[in-house]
Amino acid sequence: MPELPEVEVVKRSLERKILHLAIKKVTINDGNLRYKINKKEILNLIGRKFIEIKRRSKFLIFKLNKDFHMLVHLGMTGKFFYIDRKKKKFKTSFYYDLNYKKDQKHDRVIFYFSNDQKLIYNDIRKFGFIKFVKKKKFLENIHLRNLGPEPLEKKYNFLYLKKYMNGRKRNVKNTLMDQRCVSGLGNIYVNEILFFSGINPKRKVKNLNDSEISRIIKNTKKILKNSIKLGGSSIKDFYSDDGKKGEFQQLFAVYGRKGEICSNTDCKKKISKIVISNRASFYCRRCQK
Ligand SMILES: [Zn+2]
Numbered sequence: 001m002p003e004l005p006e007v008e009v010v011k012r013s014l015e016r017k018i019l020h021l022a023i024k025k026v027t028i029n030d031g032n033l034r035y036k037i038n039k040k041e042i043l044n045l046i047g048r049k050f051i052e053i054k055r056r057s058k059f060l061i062f063k064l065n066k067d068f069h070m071l072v073h074l075g076m077t078g079k080f081f082y083i084d085r086k087k088k089k090f091k092t093s094f095y096y097d098l099n100y101k102k103d104q105k106h107d108r109v110i111f112y113f114s115n116d117q118k119l120i121y122n123d124i125r126k127f128g129f130i131k132f133v134k135k136k137k138f139l140e141n142i143h144l145r146n147l148g149p150e151p152l153e154k155k156y157n158f159l160y161l162k163k164y165m166n167g168r169k170r171n172v173k174n175t176l177m178d179q180r181c182v183s184g185l186g187n188i189y190v191n192e193i194l195f196f197s198g199i200n201p202k203r204k205v206k207n208l209n210d211s212e213i214s215r216i217i218k219n220t221k222k223i224l225k226n227s228i229k230l231g232g233s234s235i236k237d238f239y240s241d242d243g244k245k246g247e248f249q250q251l252f253a254v255y256g257r258k259g260e261i262c263s264n265t266d267c268k269k270k271i272s273k274i275v276i277s278n279r280a281s282f283y284c285r286r287c288q289k
Helices: 004-017 039-043 135-140 158-165 172-177 187-197 210-234
Strands: 023-028 050-056 059-064 068-073 078-083 089-091 107-113 118-123 129-134 272-276 279-283
Touching: 004 050, 004 059, 004 078, 004 210, 023 039, 039 129, 068 135, 129 135, 158 210, 172 187, 172 210, 172 279, 187 210, 187 279
Parallel strands: none
Antiparallel strands: 023 107, 050 059, 059 068, 068 129, 078 089, 078 118, 107 118, 272 279
16 A cells, blocks of 8 residues: 555656646546545546645645645555556556556546646555545645644654653554554554564553654654655656566565564564554564564
8 A cells, every 4th residue: 555655756756747737638437436536526627737746644636727626545556657648658656566458447537638648547446536625625624634744844753752652552553553643654664663663563652762752753754765765766767667576565674574584683583473453563573672
């Protein structure tokens, strides 16, 4: 599932390709996403242009001219493809590979620009969504109004997190996954952050000491920045059909690595997998206390 770094790379990729192009046509192959796409509203896009693309948490905000915003969440398997004027297909982030044979049947919405350029919203499991919001009402939007701070902003710091965690009985894994505490993290990055911070995912947050809280902040910023950088550079020219598969998984130290040897120097323990609130947690029993 795409988390903050993957969505940020989508944003940066699309900024380079689709801004200020007039939208000529939109077709819906299947609008039954997490919320059914409103056909009337999507027709409002015709004649407009995307003038800015922003990211908040795991949401993409496409700003259009004439006070109109399109809000997109990629859910579990949502992805955007860009087709250029020569019909060449490009990926827009690093969490998936292109599959020319299979992709097409999951193309849900197609946005047509001038010169035959296209933006395709593809979603296998259809947990993502596309909604439209008037600019004025945007800040009150139900998906955005209760989000905690962006982890890469200064507001997300030691004092904030210490105060947030104070007295709470929840475990640290669920706390960091909670979008009200910090926005944009999901299962993959929380596993990674706790591994590099040496903290057992089951620890109650009220029992974390200052040094541990501080490590969480530091590692969150470091890991996210690093992933955005690596992910962005791996699709630099945005075009990937060289058949390289599964590189995404290689970016992580513990996520998806049950039974593999811990990557810390001098630790020969195998990575364990446990389930916390129905989500897989990967950690090293020796390095994470
Ligand atoms: Zn270890």
